[in-house]
Amino acid sequence: VSTQSTGSSMGIKNLDRILRHMDEKLWSIKNNHTLEKVAHTFHMSELCSRASYYFHLLIAIPMDVSMCGCITDVSNNVILPEIELLAMKKKFPGITSGAAPGRPGNGAWPINYAFNNPHNDNRVAYRRILRDFDFCGDEEDVFDRVAEELDDHDEGECDHLDDELAWAKWRRGFKNMNDYDYYQFAVYMHCKLREF
16 A cells, blocks of 8 residues: 555645555554544644644743653653553443443544543542553453453443534544643653653
8 A cells, every 4th residue: 555645735644544544444543433533633633733832832932851851751650551541442442431341342432531530539549550550461361450440430432423413522522632731742742852
């Protein structure tokens, strides 16, 4: 398959990349239909576009880079475990719902990045559990441990994007990120890129 895009704008390049893989059911986000993959890609483009404002501010008005060591220390903060948990949630939607999910569902993966957990009153304790969680081992063992130990009531599935009501739900998910979230992403990227 050619890696050449059919257009010059980022939008058409992303659309081309998705449509060139539309017959591959396990490509990109599992269980999402092509239109949902397009919506997710545009959402990620929006995230990068919104964060770029803060990224450029950090270049123009330099921040105290002494904090970068902590921010980019993914072995000791919660960034890497959150990414590993997100990968499990995408592969097995509903795994942390508390409803003893079976193996992969068939719903779409929602565009909702809220940090759901039943421990909101003690978020620090939950993050400590997540930070210390061992994602290594046999997939079935990891699946069972994630389902049991990392329950956050995240059902992980939403309606497929096939009507206006489903789109209304997806649109609400798009709005879960705020300016502080974009700023945090920009700070992380700014610090991470300083390493190169």
